[in-house]
Amino acid sequence: MHGDLSPADFRRVAHQAVDWIADYLEHPERNPVRSRVNPGDIARALPTAAPTHGESLDTMLADVQQQLLPGITHWNHPGFFAYFANSGSYPGILAELLTAALNANGMLWITSPAVTELEQVTLNWLRQLMGLGDGWFGQITDTASVSTFYALAAAREKAVPSIRTQGMAARQDIPRLRVYCSEHAHSSIDKAVIALGLGHDNLVKIPADAQLRMKPDALRAAIEADRAAGYLPIAVVPCVGTTSATSVDPVPEVVRIAREFGCWVHVDTAYAGVAAIVPELRYLLDGVDGADSLVVNPHKWMFTPMDCSVLYTKHPDALQQAFSLLPEYLITNTSTGADTAGNPVNLMDYGIQLGRRFRALKLWMVMRAFGAEGLAERIRYHCELAREFAGMVHFEGGWELTAPVPLSLVCFRYAPPETSEEQLAALNARIMEIVNARGHVYLSHTKLEGRYTLRLAIGNIRTDREHITLAWQELRSAAASLHP
Amino acid sequence: MHGDLSPADFRRVAHQAVDWIADYLEHPERNPVRSRVNPGDIARALPTAAPTHGESLDTMLADVQQQLLPGITHWNHPGFFAYFANSGSYPGILAELLTAALNANGMLWITSPAVTELEQVTLNWLRQLMGLGDGWFGQITDTASVSTFYALAAAREKAVPSIRTQGMAARQDIPRLRVYCSEHAHSSIDKAVIALGLGHDNLVKIPADAQLRMKPDALRAAIEADRAAGYLPIAVVPCVGTTSATSVDPVPEVVRIAREFGCWVHVDTAYAGVAAIVPELRYLLDGVDGADSLVVNPHKWMFTPMDCSVLYTKHPDALQQAFSLLPEYLITNTSTGADTAGNPVNLMDYGIQLGRRFRALKLWMVMRAFGAEGLAERIRYHCELAREFAGMVHFEGGWELTAPVPLSLVCFRYAPPETSEEQLAALNARIMEIVNARGHVYLSHTKLEGRYTLRLAIGNIRTDREHITLAWQELRSAAASLHP
Numbered sequence: 001m002h003g004d005l006s007p008a009d010f011r012r013v014a015h016q017a018v019d020w021i022a023d024y025l026e027h028p029e030r031n032p033v034r035s036r037v038n039p040g041d042i043a044r045a046l047p048t049a050a051p052t053h054g055e056s057l058d059t060m061l062a063d064v065q066q067q068l069l070p071g072i073t074h075w076n077h078p079g080f081f082a083y084f085a086n087s088g089s090y091p092g093i094l095a096e097l098l099t100a101a102l103n104a105n106g107m108l109w110i111t112s113p114a115v116t117e118l119e120q121v122t123l124n125w126l127r128q129l130m131g132l133g134d135g136w137f138g139q140i141t142d143t144a145s146v147s148t149f150y151a152l153a154a155a156r157e158k159a160v161p162s163i164r165t166q167g168m169a170a171r172q173d174i175p176r177l178r179v180y181c182s183e184h185a186h187s188s189i190d191k192a193v194i195a196l197g198l199g200h201d202n203l204v205k206i207p208a209d210a211q212l213r214m215k216p217d218a219l220r221a222a223i224e225a226d227r228a229a230g231y232l233p234i235a236v237v238p239c240v241g242t243t244s245a246t247s248v249d250p251v252p253e254v255v256r257i258a259r260e261f262g263c264w265v266h267v268d269t270a271y272a273g274v275a276a277i278v279p280e281l282r283y284l285l286d287g288v289d290g291a292d293s294l295v296v297n298p299h300k301w302m303f304t305p306m307d308c309s310v311l312y313t314k315h316p317d318a319l320q321q322a323f324s325l326l327p328e329y330l331i332t333n334t335s336t337g338a339d340t341a342g343n344p345v346n347l348m349d350y351g352i353q354l355g356r357r358f359r360a361l362k363l364w365m366v367m368r369a370f371g372a373e374g375l376a377e378r379i380r381y382h383c384e385l386a387r388e389f390a391g392m393v394h395f396e397g398g399w400e401l402t403a404p405v406p407l408s409l410v411c412f413r414y415a416p417p418e419t420s421e422e423q424l425a426a427l428n429a430r431i432m433e434i435v436n437a438r439g440h441v442y443l444s445h446t447k448l449e450g451r452y453t454l455r456l457a458i459g460n461i462r463t464d465r466e467h468i469t470l471a472w473q474e475l476r477s478a479a480a481s482l483h484p
Numbered sequence: 485m486h487g488d489l490s491p492a493d494f495r496r497v498a499h500q501a502v503d504w505i506a507d508y509l510e511h512p513e514r515n516p517v518r519s520r521v522n523p524g525d526i527a528r529a530l531p532t533a534a535p536t537h538g539e540s541l542d543t544m545l546a547d548v549q550q551q552l553l554p555g556i557t558h559w560n561h562p563g564f565f566a567y568f569a570n571s572g573s574y575p576g577i578l579a580e581l582l583t584a585a586l587n588a589n590g591m592l593w594i595t596s597p598a599v600t601e602l603e604q605v606t607l608n609w610l611r612q613l614m615g616l617g618d619g620w621f622g623q624i625t626d627t628a629s630v631s632t633f634y635a636l637a638a639a640r641e642k643a644v645p646s647i648r649t650q651g652m653a654a655r656q657d658i659p660r661l662r663v664y665c666s667e668h669a670h671s672s673i674d675k676a677v678i679a680l681g682l683g684h685d686n687l688v689k690i691p692a693d694a695q696l697r698m699k700p701d702a703l704r705a706a707i708e709a710d711r712a713a714g715y716l717p718i719a720v721v722p723c724v725g726t727t728s729a730t731s732v733d734p735v736p737e738v739v740r741i742a743r744e745f746g747c748w749v750h751v752d753t754a755y756a757g758v759a760a761i762v763p764e765l766r767y768l769l770d771g772v773d774g775a776d777s778l779v780v781n782p783h784k785w786m787f788t789p790m791d792c793s794v795l796y797t798k799h800p801d802a803l804q805q806a807f808s809l810l811p812e813y814l815i816t817n818t819s820t821g822a823d824t825a826g827n828p829v830n831l832m833d834y835g836i837q838l839g840r841r842f843r844a845l846k847l848w849m850v851m852r853a854f855g856a857e858g859l860a861e862r863i864r865y866h867c868e869l870a871r872e873f874a875g876m877v878h879f880e881g882g883w884e885l886t887a888p889v890p891l892s893l894v895c896f897r898y899a900p901p902e903t904s905e906e907q908l909a910a911l912n913a914r915i916m917e918i919v920n921a922r923g924h925v926y927l928s929h930t931k932l933e934g935r936y937t938l939r940l941a942i943g944n945i946r947t948d949r950e951h952i953t954l955a956w957q958e959l960r961s962a963a964a965s966l967h968p
Binding site for chain 2: 002003004005006007009010011013014015017018019021022024025026034035037039040041042043046048049050051052053054055056057059060061064068069070071072073074075076082083086087088089090091092093094096097098099100101102103104105107109110111112113114115117118120121124125126128129142143144145146149153156163164165166167168169170171172174175176177186187188190191192194195196197198199200201202243244299303305306307322323325326327328329330331332352353354355356357361362365367368369370371372373374377378381444445446447455461462464
């Protein structure tokens with residue numbers, strides 16, 4: 001037999017899958033939130049080689065449910081409070097089904113005009129929802145790490161255009177380049193700087209104030225010292241909503257300083273950017289319109305299934321200069337969408353990837369299904385839940401908040417009196433492990449200025465007040481079991 | 485209202501979507517293969533801002549069908565012969581639905597053990613199907629461009645480890661680094677070299693022989709000359725199945741030469757690698773087991789929906805050294821899968837991306853649904869169709885093959901006697917445009933040693949003998965209309 005498998009089988013099993021998914025999503029809390037398998041359990045239960053002959057789709061669906069599900073950590077679970085939530089919603093899931101079926105590849109405009117144009121349309125919608133001004137060119141990437149990598153590639157290109165052709169090694173005619181971020185910035189910035197060949201030592205971590213925000217004076221001092229020492233400062237990456245504590249760097253001051261020294265400003269707002277959809281939180285992006293690029297991830301706090309990160313830039317030309325190449329086999333007569341300046345858009349020219357899934361579809365369907373108010377309401381509610389949880393912690397003897405709660409992340413810990421930092425770290429790690437092992441809620445941790453800290457990150461679309469209450473009960477009960 | 489939208493609505497509309505998809509995939513040829521919209525048509529038909537209030541999923545499904553479908557170029561169409569086919573199949577689509585619903589993020593082993601372990605299991609299956617030996621560590625990336633970028637990042641890391649910390653700029657203690665590929669290599673290699681800061685001038689394009697294969701002698705000469713001139717050769721990228729003509733570089737000789745000079749060998753077999761699943765084509769990967777890395781794309785010729793590229797390497801340690809970073813907020817007690825050496829595997833340590841979709845599910849379901857023989861049979865059939873089409877071209881006066889046909893791509897052109905190269909280019913471009921505009925088949929072009937060439941790339945799971953015959957009729961009829 002040639003061609004695809006039986007259409008009738010597909011239809012039957014896909015309907016089964018839809019029903020199974022609908023049931024699963026109505027009650028994700030029936031599963032333990034964190035997978036309970038041991039390393040190797042899943043792999044060992046599977047055959048070591050592909051079958052010679054085809055198997056039925058029914059068998060496979062059953063195997064997903066029986067063999068794989070125990071190995072899934074349920075990001076859909078309302079008690080998922082670890083890291084930052086990535087929770088898919090119904091319209092996003094429906095869109096992913098359509099995306100897979102259409103299987104369009106938007107590498108060039110002509111290879112599916114709707115992929116390129118819907119991406120531009122949806123990113124224009126999102127930009128407006130976030131209260132950003134005109135002049136931003138958007139593209140969807142898979143992850144914030146890639147968005148940031150692209151932004152810094154563009155910054156490198158703009159600072160020293162000859163790097164594209166001549167590279168950096170062993171050249172006397174270019175200085176070492178430096179990038180700046182806060183000491184609380186995300187590791188994706190480190191990775192980008194390393195991959196671009198700038199050298200990890202040339203990522204300068206600027207100290208933060210007591211509220212964990214980058215100190216503008218320290219930034220200025222670092223840039224000035226580097227300039228005096230012969231370095232070329234090329235970019236600053238302030239963060240709006242750091243991973244550890246959702247602290248917010250002072251973007252307006254950072255932009256002002258960066259402008260003085262000709263640095264590119266890339267704003268990392270991967271998690272928190274969508275909070276600007278909430279009118280009263282719009283201040284979060286104050287000053288961002290003065291930056292050169294920003295990353296925001298709808299797959300985090302905007303209920304869009306993985307993966308969907310957005311890179312906005314004011315300088316698509318710099319991205320193009322950094323990445324575009326047009327071999328003969330990709331030349332078309334009709335490869336002309338239109339960017340804001342009326343130039344043709346082939347999205348492959350703005351990054352490393354050539355192939356491009358139809359990711360805009362899910363973002364479009366999520367924005368339409370919830371509407372601006374529906375999104376704002378859910379994000380606002382998550383912040384409200386975070387404040388309530390912070391309140392419970394604050395008013396309970398023996399517990400403390402370890403950072404301000406500007407958004408939907410609460411940093412806190414159990415801190416009985418007369419306990420050393422070392423003991424506190426062990427104690428809280430133990431509490432976290434007890435809670436996580438019970439399977440009703442799942443938290444992760446960080447360190448803030450040396451203090452071991454638990455993180456309760458709210459952002460899952462299915463999280464409600466009762467789950468916050470449950471988390472607090474679980475935590476107190478775990479602490480009590482250790483300090484009876 | 486908080487939480488997700490109505491489960492009942494999701495269930496109802498998802499069932500509708502399944503039926504619509506099943507109908508569509510039974511007859512993708514009802515649509516013109518190449519979209520007929522003009523630039524801006526799709527965007528102009530859509531609202532310029534997101535709605536304030538939510539809209540129904542039914543409306544959205546209808547809009548996909550009515551507003552967006554005309555802007556889709558149908559990669560599912562059996563007459564899609566442009567570029568290389570990316571065709572999804574039923575098991576792959578079903579898997580993508582489940583992936584979106586589970587929305588697991590495999591950044592760490594513990595954040596969904598099944599994501600990491602199924603990835604290792606399926607890539608082990610694929611490795612065996614392709615006849616490769618032991619010792620390969622596999623990871624899924626989105627595209628071949630990223631796989632190649634990672635491979636060359638590892639090569640850079642291995643050659644000059646200090647680049648990670650110190651970078652390359654303005655250093656006297658490191659030489660310029662050089663990478664080698666054939667003049668027919670894919671632009672993704674150029675992009676990787678540029679992004680890594682090596683400089684485009686330091687990608688040396690080695691001349692090919694009359695069969696479009698990299699000349700080993702020329703490779704050796706180039707490396708020797710560069711060494712003598714003070715460059716450090718770090719990597720060679722032979723291609724098994726070039727984009728323009730699916731020519732095959734002599735991997736065994738390339739490996740031998742590269743070994744002499746301490747170069748990393750990365751094999752670009754993004755399109756053709758899966759052909760090694762066919763026993764009689766396994767020779768294609770002769771010598772590849774001696775290489776350091778290779779990329780193969782199941783989303784091309786293995787009926788797996790976009791995106792799914794696989795990077796195999798013998799040196800996962802080099803990838804880890806190039807990319808791994810462990811901030812406090814990502815440390816876990818239980819983040820221990822097991823790689824081939826028994827070390828823990830957190831897939832975020834092997835690349836730039838942190839977040840990771842559950843892409844292995846679709847690859848697993850595709851391999852199981854078709855089985856090794858089912859995959860081999862379909863790939864073999866595509867090669868057979870290509871030979872038949874090449875036969876038609878070869879035996880028809882006024883047409884010529886412009887390259888050998890080792891796999892499923894036919895390079896050819898209309899070449900009436902006494903026509904200049906310039907006229908031939910214009911003539912064939914015109915023929916291609918006439919054919920593509922008619923909407924039954926879709927071809928793309930390239931240039932081979934200055935000769936404008938049409939490409940008929942067979943790889944779509946729905947392509948059958950009748951579509952090849954139709955393509956040939958359309959081409960001859962277009963030619964006749966120009967030269968009556």
